[in-house]
Amino acid sequence: MRPEIIRLLNENQEFRLFVRQNPQWYRKLSRDPSALQSLEKEANYFYGRTFPQRVERMQSNLGLAMMMMEMLKMGQDTVAQTQETFSS
Known part of the structure; x- marks a missing residue:
């Protein structure tokens, strides 16, 4: 070589x-x-x-972040409903 x-x-x-x-x-x-x-x-x-691989990785990370946000939102809704039940 x-x-x-x-x-x-x-x-x-x-x-x-x-x-x-x-x-x-x-x-x-x-x-x-x-x-x-x-x-x-x-x-x-x-x-x-490569550019397509970077875009795919970014989309994957964004999808994961969106899923986490939805899970947190659902968790907060559940906590709020539980608090309403106990305060009634």
């Missing part, structure tokens, strides 16, 4: 870990050093950094 590719992998720990988990990239980079852009795209997809 070319020294500049080895240096890049040593400088960027995420790329290095990605290549270790996907050994076919050793061969690809050794044969075609210009495949670094493809490596970056694949690594971003692997680590969930």
